[in-house]
């Protein structure tokens with residue numbers, strides 16, 4: 001196993017891509033801390049995870065023979081992130097891997113977007129990544145090793161109408177990651193980004209439903225750009241790319257981006 005003895009924090013790990021990432025890391029031996037808000041936000045058109053969903057995710061990882069911890073944590077808040085990192089260190093004694101995955105979105109044109117709509121999305125993705133790196137990197141620097149993987153999106157490489165806040169934050173994640181990679185390279189820490197295409201998680205289902213679309217028409221709309229169509233892009237596809245960036249197989253890659261999008265961005269203008 002490639003991650004035996006390692007401890008990973010996965011933000012937004014209660015479900016969707018985050019849970020698949022957590023399970024991929026656990027399969028390779030890592031113990032897992034899931035940090036998830038587990039409550040809804042005012043302006044999102046769908047529900048976020050609940051304490052019950054997080055408890056089920058934690059139990060599932062324990063069922064794989066790993067240690068697992070669930071911490072209720074809003075990555076936008078310094079006090080939550082600081083307390084979460086303290087709890088992880090108290091429980092496991094170290095942090096080797098940080099996955100900045102917590103995310104959300106709504107779809108609103110900028111001309112109609114209230115400040116709170118912008119803040120809930122941009123702060124989760126971008127301020128959340130800053131907060132988690134701010135509190136975790138000192139420990140990684142102290143142990144002279146670590147892996148940080150942040151989840152951006154195809155929306156970090158192109159625009160989506162009605163997704164200005166999401167695309168701004170996802171582009172920002174790629175820029176922030178490059179700066180972090182420069183700052184921590186001397187401390188043997190790799191920092192990389194994974195950009196998923198559309199994955200049919202509760203976030204995408206929720207967005208589709210808010211436009212009155214069911215699974216079938218939602219998928220038709222949101223998978224339209226993907227070139228490879230024989231199989232659907234899954235959370236496990238994202239998990240496997242993240243896993244690779246957390247192993248020594250990718251030890252000389254940093255400040256970089258892996259796009260897992262079935263070819264979508266290959267044809268983008």
Ligand SMILES: NC(=O)c1ccc[n+]([C@@H]2O[C@H](COP(=O)([O-])OP(=O)(O)OC[C@H]3O[C@@H](n4cnc5c(N)ncnc54)[C@H](O)[C@@H]3O)[C@@H](O)[C@H]2O)c1
Pocket residue numbers: 011012013014015016017018035036037038039048049050073074075076101102103104124128151152153154195196197198199200201202203204
């Ligand atoms: N699903 C897709 O098509 C897709 C595509 C590209 C990128 N992504 C990215 O993948 C990541 C995971 O998204 P998903 O599709 O699995 O969505 P999801 O809604 O299924 O899961 C996101 C998780 O993050 C948690 N969360 C939301 N805001 C939070 C906050 N402020 N603090 C802590 N936890 C918070 C939610 O409770 C939920 O458990 C996000 O960063 C998203 O932008 C998803």
